Amino acid sequence: MSSEHDDARPTIKPRENGPLRVDGLRDLFDSRGDRIAIARRGKGNIALCRCGESHTKPFCDGTHKVIDFRAAIAGEPPDDDAASETGSPAVHVTAAGPYDVIGGIELLGTAWPGETVPGRYSLCRCGHSGNKPFCDGTHQQVGFDDPGLDTTATARDAAGSEAAAQEPADAGGSDAG
Numbered sequence: 001m002s003s004e005h006d007d008a009r010p011t012i013k014p015r016e017n018g019p020l021r022v023d024g025l026r027d028l029f030d031s032r033g034d035r036i037a038i039a040r041r042g043k044g045n046i047a048l049c050r051c052g053e054s055h056t057k058p059f060c061d062g063t064h065k066v067i068d069f070r071a072a073i074a075g076e077p078p079d080d081d082a083a084s085e086t087g088s089p090a091v092h093v094t095a096a097g098p099y100d101v102i103g104g105i106e107l108l109g110t111a112w113p114g115e116t117v118p119g120r121y122s123l124c125r126c127g128h129s130g131n132k133p134f135c136d137g138t139h140q141q142v143g144f145d146d147p148g149l150d151t152t153a154t155a156r157d158a159a160g161s162e163a164a165a166q167e168p169a170d171a172g173g174s175d176a177g
């Protein structure tokens with residue numbers, strides 16, 4: 001939570017049938033409010049799991065390919081004009097729920113009503129929303145139970161970073177549109 005990055009606002013881009021590519025994010029928090037260390041790639045981006053099956057949550061480990069995860073890039077933005085929260089850009093991983101995105105982080109590929117990026121919105125990380133990339137509450141029905149904690153730190157160093165190294169690079173090469 002700082003103001004040192006006002007000139008470099010992060011962005012999020014859902015990859016078709018893949019993870020959320022996040023560029024320029026500094027503040028990623030687990031469900032306890034503890035900061036999750038971001039293993040930055042050369043381009044400064046990370047890949048967050050949105051299929052719900054990664055073994056290195058919240059980071060992508062490539063499992064979406066194994067399970068043949070299907071998800072469009074952009075869903076219908078929620079009609080929530082009240083979501084005008086201000087503050088530093090940050091992503092909070094919630095317990096058994098979505099990514100809580102605050103601070104007006106642009107979601108690339110999404111046409112927001114009025115072309116105004118809301119101060120707060122939620123992105124599905126269980127893989128089952130009917131309106132991906134947005135959360136529609138389905139995580140409760142499917143019993144998504146990931147605690148939203150940074151339990152992957154050790155695994156990420158070994159396996160996750162290897163997979164993450166592929167995802168952002170991949171995403172970077174397909175972002176022309």
Ligand code: FES
Nearest residue numbers: 124125126135138
């Ligand atoms: S996290 Fe998937 S529907 Fe809410």
